[in-house]
Amino acid sequence: YLARRTPSTGASYLTRRGFASDSTPVRKVAILGAAGGIGQPLSLLMKLNPLVSSLALYDISGTPGVAADVSHINTRSEVLGFAGEEQLGKALKGADVVIIPAGVPRKPGMTRDDLFNINAGIVKSLCAAVAKYCPHALVNVISNPVNSTVPIASEVFKKAGTYDEKRLFGVTTLDVVRAKTFYAGKAKVNVADVNVPVVGGHAGVTILPLFSQATSSANLANEEIEALTKRTQDGGTEVVEAKAGKGSATLSMAYAGAIFADACLKGLNGVPDVVECSFVQSTVTDLPFFASKVRLGKNGVEEVLGLGALSDYEKQGLEALKPELKSSIEKGIKFANA
Ligand code: NAI
Numbered sequence: 001y002l003a004r005r006t007p008s009t010g011a012s013y014l015t016r017r018g019f020a021s022d023s024t025p026v027r028k029v030a031i032l033g034a035a036g037g038i039g040q041p042l043s044l045l046m047k048l049n050p051l052v053s054s055l056a057l058y059d060i061s062g063t064p065g066v067a068a069d070v071s072h073i074n075t076r077s078e079v080l081g082f083a084g085e086e087q088l089g090k091a092l093k094g095a096d097v098v099i100i101p102a103g104v105p106r107k108p109g110m111t112r113d114d115l116f117n118i119n120a121g122i123v124k125s126l127c128a129a130v131a132k133y134c135p136h137a138l139v140n141v142i143s144n145p146v147n148s149t150v151p152i153a154s155e156v157f158k159k160a161g162t163y164d165e166k167r168l169f170g171v172t173t174l175d176v177v178r179a180k181t182f183y184a185g186k187a188k189v190n191v192a193d194v195n196v197p198v199v200g201g202h203a204g205v206t207i208l209p210l211f212s213q214a215t216s217s218a219n220l221a222n223e224e225i226e227a228l229t230k231r232t233q234d235g236g237t238e239v240v241e242a243k244a245g246k247g248s249a250t251l252s253m254a255y256a257g258a259i260f261a262d263a264c265l266k267g268l269n270g271v272p273d274v275v276e277c278s279f280v281q282s283t284v285t286d287l288p289f290f291a292s293k294v295r296l297g298k299n300g301v302e303e304v305l306g307l308g309a310l311s312d313y314e315k316q317g318l319e320a321l322k323p324e325l326k327s328s329i330e331k332g333i334k335f336a337n338a
Pocket residue numbers: 032033034035036037038039058059060061101102103104105106115119122126141142143144145146171172173174175202247248249250253
């Protein structure tokens with residue numbers, strides 16, 4: 001609904017009213033960190049999604065205002081705001097999908113790993129609440145460093161006895177969104193026709209776009225592919241620097257988060273062939289978590305798809321990213337069990 005336009009009129013989804021047909025299932029989505037830079041536009045985009053019937057907006061403060069504002073939009077879902085830890089249980093109860101953009105963003109000069117000390121604890125406590133109040137929800141972790149926060153979430157769920165690897169996702173969609181945009185610009189093809197898988201993790205060199213598999217195909221020189229790869233890996237930093245201390249990507253991230261949550265909802269609803277890249281528990285490489293294409297279904301992950309044929313440059317990138325990704329995963333697991 002976000003990417004497509006209404007063919008007959010050319011009007012965008014924004015001008016259509018988001019009423020779903022009677023057969024559309026009831027689906028509750030909870031956003032944790034909903035008053036933040038990502039949380040607010042993500043709340044708006046999820047309010048526009050006709051697959052959502054109930055939208056719970058949770059943050060430590062500020063959510064009554066966001067909820068009151070968003071709730072006036074004439075689309076299907078009812079919107080409720082929840083502020084403060086004592087309301088977290090109510091926000092989560094009955095949720096089908098929980099999206100977590102809670103935590104501090106980067107400032108210039110910081111890596112995603114520099115956020116670990118604050119965000120690891122936030123994700124740990126929020127996931128403990130998910131285990132308690134909505135253990136069967138699909139969990140979309142946006143909070144960085146994703147390479148560590150997803151393993152943290154898995155350990156929290158294991159301890160609570162609720163872990164289901166099919167229901168835990170690190171959101172790497174923004175890397176795909178960026179790869180598509182940058183590729184289309186360089187290859188001079190219609191961005192609407194472009195797809196680029198992005199695998200590995202979600203930080204610096206662990207982000208590995210597979211431009212050799214990009215559609216529409218274009219004959220780009222090796223140097224151009226290398227420059228596109230670097231730009232995709234540094235896309236977050238490009239935004240952090242441009243915002244000069246006012247945070248990291250929020251609007252493009254909200255778009256990416258909305259795309260991924262929409263894919264999760266479609267999968268839950270039984271729509272066939274819903275495939276998105278995500279950082280999930282994986283046997284695609286020797287690492288326990290890895291981002292690759294994932295087929296989504298009624299139980300979350302239906303199938304983790306393999307990497308396909310890689311160019312020599314991508315093979316090198318894959319080997320180069322493994323040590324950093326491994327250590328970020330281990331750091332998360334160690335923190336969760338400390
Ligand atoms: P922000 O600071 O604008 O908003 C974060 C929100 O989280 C705030 O409203 C804050 O009150 C809330 N929060 C803090 N502790 C909380 C708790 N215990 N429970 C509920 N809410 C809590 O930050 P922004 O820009 O929205 O970024 C959020 C996170 O998303 C950061 O960790 C950032 O690094 C990450 N991010 C991830 C991306 C990805 O591709 N996965 C891309 C961009 C950002």
